Amino acid sequence: MTSVIILAGGKGKRMGSKVSKQFIEIKDKPILYYTLKRFIDNKNIDQIFLVLPKDEIEYCKKEVLEKYSLKVDKIVEGGFERQDSVYNALKRMDNTDIVLIHDGARPIISDKIIDEGIKYARVYGAAAPGVMPKDTIKVKNEENFSVNTPDRSSLVAIQTPQVFKYENIMRCHEKVKENGDIVTDDTMVAEKYGYKVYLYDGEYTNIKITTPDDIILAERLV
Helix, strand or coil, X not given: CEEEEEEXXXXXXXXXXXXXXXXXXXXXXXXXXXXXXXXXXXXXXXXXXXXXXXXXXXXXXXXXXXXXXXXXXXXXXXXCCHHHHHHHHHHCCCCCCEEEEEECCCCCCXXXXXXXXXXXXXXXXXXXXXXXXCCCCCEECCCCCEEECCCHHHCCEECCCEEEEHHHHHHHHHHHHHHCXXXXXXXXXXXXXXXXXXXXXXXXCCCCCXXXXXXXXXXXXX
């Protein structure tokens, strides 16, 4: 069985919005609507686990799921950090062999990225889409002076969904919990405990909505 965890806990501080960013509307529908619809409509996804902050579960049920007739298999209460939210969802799964972990604020996700992630995770155990940065990247020191310019061709900006064999990522998250590690995403979780992550081509349109500028672009893309 192939399951997806959709993390919808962003508060939208950089957006300057009063509502959490996954509920900001693009063309009269919340961002989360578009994200969920992409996975609901994908033929390779068997189960959807939606992770939400405790105080937003009822709002989401009423204003997104019921309002737009979207079906998810389980709603999971989020944790303090992103890694806690993922772990909470992983613990709720039965009979899953492949799990995708996706940002709720990435609504322009294609079937191609979803399907290739599943394919490569079956082969390599862990996979994630990414794109080459468009800009030159600099490493700076504490005084804000440039100290190094990495070769752009060796750099990848990682996107989601990040896709794993369930047993592998579950084992890694258990160790993260045990050891009190701080991690920024699930590829880091896997790498920390010895798993290599296969990087495949993402898409520049697979944006994470973080700032007001992203809303303008997302309105064009949806």
